[in-house]
Amino acid sequence: MTTGPLPIRTRPRPRPAPARRRGARTVLRAASRAALVAALGGLLVSGCGVLPGGGHDDDRPVTVMTWAPLHTTGTNAPGMTAMARAYERWVNSQGGIGGRKLRVLVCDEGNESVAAARCARRAVREKAVAVVGSYSEQDAAIFSPISLAGIPYLGGYGITHEEFVNPDSYPVNGGVPALIAAEGAQLAPHCDRVVLVRPEGVTGDTWPDLLRAGLRGAGGTGEVVDLPVPAASSDYTPQAGQVLGRLAPAPAARRCVSVALGDSTAVFIDSFRRVAPSGGTGAGAGTGTGAGAAAGAVPGVRVGSVLGSVSQRLVDRSGGASGPYEGAAVTGWYPPASDPRWAAMRKVITRHAFGDNAIDPADAGVQTTWIAYTALRRIVESLGDGPVTARTVRDALDKGTKVTTGGLTPTLSWGDDYARSVIGYPRTANTRVTHLEVRDGRLRAAKGIGDGPGATGDVREALESEPAGGREE
Numbered sequence: 001m002t003t004g005p006l007p008i009r010t011r012p013r014p015r016p017a018p019a020r021r022r023g024a025r026t027v028l029r030a031a032s033r034a035a036l037v038a039a040l041g042g043l044l045v046s047g048c049g050v051l052p053g054g055g056h057d058d059d060r061p062v063t064v065m066t067w068a069p070l071h072t073t074g075t076n077a078p079g080m081t082a083m084a085r086a087y088e089r090w091v092n093s094q095g096g097i098g099g100r101k102l103r104v105l106v107c108d109e110g111n112e113s114v115a116a117a118r119c120a121r122r123a124v125r126e127k128a129v130a131v132v133g134s135y136s137e138q139d140a141a142i143f144s145p146i147s148l149a150g151i152p153y154l155g156g157y158g159i160t161h162e163e164f165v166n167p168d169s170y171p172v173n174g175g176v177p178a179l180i181a182a183e184g185a186q187l188a189p190h191c192d193r194v195v196l197v198r199p200e201g202v203t204g205d206t207w208p209d210l211l212r213a214g215l216r217g218a219g220g221t222g223e224v225v226d227l228p229v230p231a232a233s234s235d236y237t238p239q240a241g242q243v244l245g246r247l248a249p250a251p252a253a254r255r256c257v258s259v260a261l262g263d264s265t266a267v268f269i270d271s272f273r274r275v276a277p278s279g280g281t282g283a284g285a286g287t288g289t290g291a292g293a294a295a296g297a298v299p300g301v302r303v304g305s306v307l308g309s310v311s312q313r314l315v316d317r318s319g320g321a322s323g324p325y326e327g328a329a330v331t332g333w334y335p336p337a338s339d340p341r342w343a344a345m346r347k348v349i350t351r352h353a354f355g356d357n358a359i360d361p362a363d364a365g366v367q368t369t370w371i372a373y374t375a376l377r378r379i380v381e382s383l384g385d386g387p388v389t390a391r392t393v394r395d396a397l398d399k400g401t402k403v404t405t406g407g408l409t410p411t412l413s414w415g416d417d418y419a420r421s422v423i424g425y426p427r428t429a430n431t432r433v434t435h436l437e438v439r440d441g442r443l444r445a446a447k448g449i450g451d452g453p454g455a456t457g458d459v460r461e462a463l464e465s466e467p468a469g470g471r472e473e
Contacts, residue, residue: 061103062096062380062388065123066369067142068135069111074232075262075308077135077157078358079366081106084133086353087373093352098380100388109134113141120145129390130154132376133369137203143168151390152397154379155372157308157365158333160203164425170397170414172371172405173333174431174459176260179306180207181462182331182433183258184214184224186449187304191215191222193250194304195243197259197268199231204260211258213462222256232264236271244275247301258304265309269324276301307332307364307436312443320441329446330436334371334408335456336445337362341407345370362443367408375403375412423464431460 066084068077088104091097105126107119116138123131124145133155136142139162146153147168156163158175180196187194196211198204208226215222225246229239247255257272259265277300305328315325335341346361348370353359359366379396380388400415412429422428434456435449445455 059100061101062098063103063105063126063128064130064132064376065105065107065119065126065128066132066134067107067109067116067119068365070108072111072232074111074264075135076111077365079360079363080133080135080157080369082353082356082358083349083366083369084373086348086356086359087370089352090348091373091377097377098383098388100380109136109138109142111137113138117141117145123151124149127390129388129393130376131156133372135159135365139163139166149390150394152394154393154397155368155375157368161206164422164427166427168394169427170375170429171427172375172409172412172430173368174425174428174433174463176306176308177206177210177425177463178333178428178431178433178459179308179331180210180258180260181214181217181459182435182457183260183304183306183329184211184216184220185218185457185459185462186214186329186331186435186446187256187258187302188215188218188220188222190254190302191220191250191256192254193223193225193247194256194258195225195227195246197227197229197239197243197257197261199261200228201231204228207260210462213465214459217459217462217465222254223250229261229268231261233267236264236268237275240268240272240275243272252300255300256302256304260306260309262309265305266314266318269303269318272301273324302327302329304329304331306330310438310443311360311364312337312362313360315438315441315443323441325438326441328438330438330443332364332434332436333430333432334364334367335434336436336443337367338444342367344406371405371408374405374408378403422460425463428463431458431463433457433459 066081068080070076070078070081084104084106088102091102096102105122105128107122109116109119116136120142128151130152131146131154135157137159139160143153143162143166153163153169155172156169158171158173163169163171164175164177194211194215196208198207208224212224215224227239227242227246229236243257247257259268261268303325307330310325310328310330315323318325342361349359349361379393379401382396382401383392386392397414400413403412405412409430410432414427414429422431435446436443436455437446449455
């Protein structure tokens with residue numbers, strides 16, 4: 001068998017076309033190129049800048065970021081990022097946000113400046129149009145990068161003062177300052193002396209004045225004692241002993257402690273129970289009807305706190321009606337979790353969170369994230385068919401676009417002409433609060449508190465009466 005090279009077959013060379021046909025083809029190609037250039041020029045003049053089917057701005061997803069501390073020894077808020085993911089799945093199943101797909105980036109803020117700055121830089125790099133429904137105490141680390149990029153901070157948790165003064169911030173609630181002031185109003189009828197147990201550091205330095213303003217605004221004359229403690233500790237026995245010592249001058253039935261330590265609140269209350277004397281009336285004396293009001297895990301002292309530090313989940317795992325929180329006065333921003341206005345959020349959690357137990361419908365962070373994304377949706381829809389960028393979103397916010405949230409908040413607006421902005425807290429668009437209490441093991445609307453339905457109140461005057469210089473010495 002022959003193994004030599006295969007013969008190579010050649011085709012005859014085509015004969016050149018006559019000159020007339022070559023000239024005709026050259027003319028046609030030139031005409032086609034001219035037509036294409038004219039078409040491209042028309043597209044550029046019209047502002048499209050792309051060929052049909054080539055991917056318009058409208059086809060690009062609306063990219064946003066939600067960050068929160070997820071695995072720290074201090075306060076964590078995994079429900080906020082989980083709620084953002086569930087909202088993304090839900091709104092995309094409904095056709096997107098303003099007709100565009102929503103793309104949610106989540107980031108572990110780490111509760112420290114390096115990780116927080118990394119999240120902020122990623123938001124810039126990914127061209128996020130907003131940071132939505134997020135939690136961070138690292139205000140300098142987060143605001144510097146996003147402010148330079150013009151990215152709005154929409155619906156942050158409200159833990160820092162910067163969120164209520166920075167022009168790049170658009171809060172949906174009155175923040176922790178509003179809760180502290182509301183706590184003062186709720187404790188006013190019952191307390192001759194209140195020890196405020198709050199985290200060390202500048203974040204809480206204004207809280208004693210706010211608590212005092214709330215007390216006085218509600219007609220109270222009680223004294224406020226400030227007790228800063230480490231934000232994260234496995235034992236607060238020494239500090240709990242200090243609370244008892246500082247409450248001693250007040251009559252036994254008029255002693256109160258307000259604890260606002262986030263996830264560490266439960267640790268403090270456990271330490272307080274161990275050092276408190278046995279016997280006496282309960283923490284909820286005269287308010288609760290459950291066993292805890294009679295037995296009293298913290299005898300002789302009325303306990304107050306804020307949502308985010310005390311939740312229904314904490315009450316449940318601490319013994320419910322027989323636990324230390326029975327009768328406790330708790331303030332929040334929104335209606336109680338049992339309110340029917342939360343029905344839409346609950347449905348989204350049930351259908352799109354896929355059993356993620358990080359999402360507690362009664363958690364203030366989860367609720368804030370839901371409201372922040374509701375606001376984002378309204379803003380994007382207001383842009384119609386126009387481009388959705390950080391600049392256009394911010395312009396819509398700044399021009400005073402009205403945002404409704406199904407009654408969960410008042411109508412929100414952050415325009416320059418917004419009449420209800422608060423002196424000293426100029427970014428505030430919502431000073432409404434809700435007064436709650438733990439009754440029969442459940443967080444319910446407080447009885448006889450507030451000036452509106454569902455034990456609601458307004459702390460605008462208390463926020464404005466805080467001394468301009470901050471904490472009194």
